[in-house]
Amino acid sequence: MAKTLGLIHTSATLVPVFQELTDKYLAGKGLKIFNIADDSLIKNTIERGKLTPDTARRVVGHVASAEEAGADFILVTCSSIGPAVEMAAELVDIPVLRVDQPMADKAVQMGKKIGVVATLSTTLEPTSDLVRRRAVVAGKDIELTSKLCEGAFEALMGGKPEVHDEKVATALKELSQQVDVILLAQASMARVVDQLAEEDKKVPIIASPELAVQHLTEIL
Structure with a gap:
């Protein structure tokens, strides 16, 4: 059965960047890919000068949603929310990778x-x-x-x-x-x-x- 990769972004501008890379390296592997983009995550983090608990909770929510949507593996493509990604990884049953x-x-x-x-x-x-x-x-x-x-x-x-x-x-x-x-x-x-x-x-x-x-x- 085809594996599914869920990509979580903090900007829609990252979707084509990772599309190009997955086309280059993962094409022909029979992989299904979907994207979730929420730019409020990075905007709030920049505005407040740090990753706050409410933003971290939303990151966890997006990771959980990606798992529910059928992802076998999740890549989160923004470094600023890295600590929340590690938190989220503990709460789902599939591997979650922070991009950096x-x-x-x-x-x-x-x-x-x-x-x-x-x-x-x-x-x-x-x-x-x-x-x-x-x-x-x-x-x-x-x-x-x-x-x-x-x-x-x-x-x-x-x-x-x-x-x-x-x-x-x-x-x-x-x-x-x-x-x-x-x-x-x-x-x-x-x-x-x-x-x-x-x-x-x-x-x-x-x-x-x-x-x-x-x-x-x-x-x-």
Whole structure:
């Protein structure tokens, strides 16, 4: 019988991003896929500066709904609500993956000095915390450097993508002098990597969406 994958997003803009990745890596596996998108989750989290209990409860509700809708596996595609995803995973009978876990595991394998870059503090903290915990699971000592690109997210939302890209590029260049590998806490930053000159990519820079879907190909 065909397996069903439920994707839970905090923005409808992520639906085509993951559609492209699942088409690339999971096509021909006879997999059924459905999406649930609720942008109030991320909007509330940004507004309040943290993941609050009422938002976390709604994440748990969406995960439970996806299970009821017949999902055999759930991927939640936003890092900012990661802690709620782990909570939800304890309350359903199917596997639930937070999008940044495969990325955190890969970074821990790749080096001791790990950098995390984000444009939102609400994403920087959960991702940094996850990397620390995955290092403990892997039995590795790491040095973590977190970097927030102040004002970059506001610039992107305010219709100034070039200002966002410039701030992110500057952070990546600075961090690449100090670490073995850089994690992008938000998938929206990945396009900046493509714009960097080769000499500025001194270390591997990894993002979560592709790694998460590749991880799914191994376990589904």
